[in-house]
Amino acid sequence: MKLDRIDRNILTLLQENNRIPNIELAEEVGLSPPACLKRVKQLRDSGVISQDVSLVNPELSDNKMTMLVSVEMERDRKDIYKQFQAAIRNASEVTQCYQTTGNYDFILIVCVRDILAFEHFIDRVLRSNSNIRKFQSSLSIRRIKYSTAINIEPCET
Amino acid sequence: MKLDRIDRNILTLLQENNRIPNIELAEEVGLSPPACLKRVKQLRDSGVISQDVSLVNPELSDNKMTMLVSVEMERDRKDIYKQFQAAIRNASEVTQCYQTTGNYDFILIVCVRDILAFEHFIDRVLRSNSNIRKFQSSLSIRRIKYSTAINIEPCET
DNA sequence: GTTGAAAGCCAGTAACT
DNA sequence: AGTTACTGGCTTTCAAC
Numbered sequence: 001m002k003l004d005r006i007d008r009n010i011l012t013l014l015q016e017n018n019r020i021p022n023i024e025l026a027e028e029v030g031l032s033p034p035a036c037l038k039r040v041k042q043l044r045d046s047g048v049i050s051q052d053v054s055l056v057n058p059e060l061s062d063n064k065m066t067m068l069v070s071v072e073m074e075r076d077r078k079d080i081y082k083q084f085q086a087a088i089r090n091a092s093e094v095t096q097c098y099q100t101t102g103n104y105d106f107i108l109i110v111c112v113r114d115i116l117a118f119e120h121f122i123d124r125v126l127r128s129n130s131n132i133r134k135f136q137s138s139l140s141i142r143r144i145k146y147s148t149a150i151n152i153e154p155c156e157t
Numbered sequence: 158m159k160l161d162r163i164d165r166n167i168l169t170l171l172q173e174n175n176r177i178p179n180i181e182l183a184e185e186v187g188l189s190p191p192a193c194l195k196r197v198k199q200l201r202d203s204g205v206i207s208q209d210v211s212l213v214n215p216e217l218s219d220n221k222m223t224m225l226v227s228v229e230m231e232r233d234r235k236d237i238y239k240q241f242q243a244a245i246r247n248a249s250e251v252t253q254c255y256q257t258t259g260n261y262d263f264i265l266i267v268c269v270r271d272i273l274a275f276e277h278f279i280d281r282v283l284r285s286n287s288n289i290r291k292f293q294s295s296l297s298i299r300r301i302k303y304s305t306a307i308n309i310e311p312c313e314t
Numbered sequence: 315g316t317t318g319a320a321a322g323c324c325a326g327t328a329a330c331t
Numbered sequence: 332a333g334t335t336a337c338t339g340g341c342t343t344t345c346a347a348c
Contacts, residue, residue, distance in 0.1 A: 003217065014211035018175070022325065032334055037325065051212040053305055054171035057205055060160065061307035068257055068264055085301050097302040098266075100225055102295030107225055107264075109255075111308065138259030144242050145254040148210055148305055150218035150268065179342065189316055194343070 001046050006031065008152045010039060011048070015149040018052050058143065063093075063111040066140040067118055070104040071126070072133045080131045081105075087129065093121045104136075158203050163188060165309045167196060168205070172306035175209050215300065220250075220268040223297040224275055227261035228283070229290045237288045238262075244286065250278045261293075 003011070009029045013020065020028075026036035043049045058064075073080060081099075088097045088108065096109040112118045118137075126135055160168070166186045170177065177185075183193035200206045215221075230237060238256075245254045245265065253266040269275045275294075283292055 001217075011211070011213055015213055017209060018211040019209045021323085023323090033324085034326075034335085035333055038333095041326090048214055048217055049211045050214050052174060052176045053210065053212060054168070054175040054206045055208040055210060055305060056168050056172055056307055056309070057207050058307050060158075060205055060309070062310045063308045066255065068255060089302055092308065094302055095304045095307075097300070098223065098225060098297040099299040099301055100295045100297050103293075104295070106301070107295075107297075136260075138257045138261070138264075140255040140257050140264075142256040143254070144256055144263070145246055145251055147252045148212055150213050150215050150252075151220045151249065152213070152217075153219045178340090180340095190341090191317090191343080191345095192315065198343095 001048055003048070003152075003155075005154055007039060007043065007048075008154055010036070010043065011152050012149075014040070014049065015152075055148070061111070063113050063117075065112050065114060065118065066143065067108075067110040067112065067137050068140055069108040069110055069126075069135055069137045071106040071108065071135040072103070073105045074131045074133045084129065084131065087125055091121065091125050093117070093125075109140075158205055160205070160309075160312075162311055164196060164200065164205075165311055167193070167200065168309050169306075171197070171206065172309075212305065215268075218268070220270050220274075222269050222271060222275065223300065224265075224267045224269065224294050225297055226265040226267055226283075226292055226294045228263040228265065228292040229260070230262045231288045231290045241286065241288065244282055248278065248282050250274070250282075 006029050010025065013025060013028060022037050022040070023033050025040070026033040029036060031039070073084065084106070085097075088094050088106075093110050093112050094108050095111050098107045099105065100107055110118065110121060112121060122137075126132055163186050167182065170182060170185060179194050179197070180190050182197070183190040186193060188196070230241065241263070242254075245251050245263075250267050250269050251265050252268050255264045256262065257264055267275065267278060269278060279294075283289055
């Protein structure tokens with residue numbers, strides 16, 4: 001989908017606050033409310049906007065412990081990767097997972113209640129998987145920065 | 158702030174979709190619309206819900222490159238850490254940053270347009286900082302999982 | 315906390331440029 | 332693509348319970 005300057009403008013604003021009334025949004029981007037609404041609807045329907053969510057203060061979660069886990073697989077076989085990815089998607093403890101190049105194959109961000117829950121996760125998802133050569137965990141003691149917005153540069157068109 | 162079962166229920170639902178009409182939300186949690194709305198408002202006002210945002214498909218960002226960077230500081234001095242954290246918060250390329258224990262002190266998730274932009278980031282933020290002993294970057298070739306929701310267990314009260 | 319009702323604003327549609 | 336005019340629905344209040 002082609003995004004023009006106004007679309008990009010809309011996305012930047014909605015990434016900051018998606019509860020802004022359409023009337024205000026329209027004014028900010030210099031459009032009439034229906035025209036603006038139509039664009040927003042299109043952005044949602046086409047999947048450019050994938051989800052609309054409330055962000056909750058993590059201090060209030062029962063999962064106060066965040067672990068960063070690097071995983072190295074035994075071999076570079078596609079089916080092995082696929083199977084691991086499926087397991088990760090099913091593991092509710094994993095909030096993020098990145099496949100990487102370099103020393104490790106995957107980096108996981110895992111949120112759990114306590115060490116016991118983390119051990120349980122490791123046993124269930126990692127240790128039971130014989131395709132994993134090794135993994136290394138480190139405890140996150142603080143989340144310094146967390147932003148869900150992606151950078152959408154204004155363009156000329 | 159004390160959260161009862163209904164609050165937790167509301168938060169779980171809004172973390173999935175914050176555009177749900179209040180009427181539906183109220184029905185889902187078994188409350189009348191005004192009572193439900195009052196709770197949601199309170200959750201927002203008190204900061205339990207910190208932000209309401211649209212999530213945009215990262216494929217559409219101009220920053221198609223994600224790098225995972227581990228950073229080790231020269232010494233465990235609090236003022237050095239503070240200064241680094243401030244620099245990280247100011248760096249628009251950094252979308253997430255976790256302070257950790259273990260082999261490294263920080264893990265960054267950095268989104269940039271291309272290698273050039275990454276080099277620029279490294280020069281500006283990392284290489285220019287003499288308190289950094291070393292850092293290691295790896296390229297994320299795929300985001301396997303990404304969830305903004307935190308786990309909020311139902312409770313008895 | 316619930317219910318019911320009323321007010322006002324906004325989303326969404328339609329007709330048209 | 333866009334605007335203006337209109338309708339319907341929802342949010343948001345307030346009352347009374």
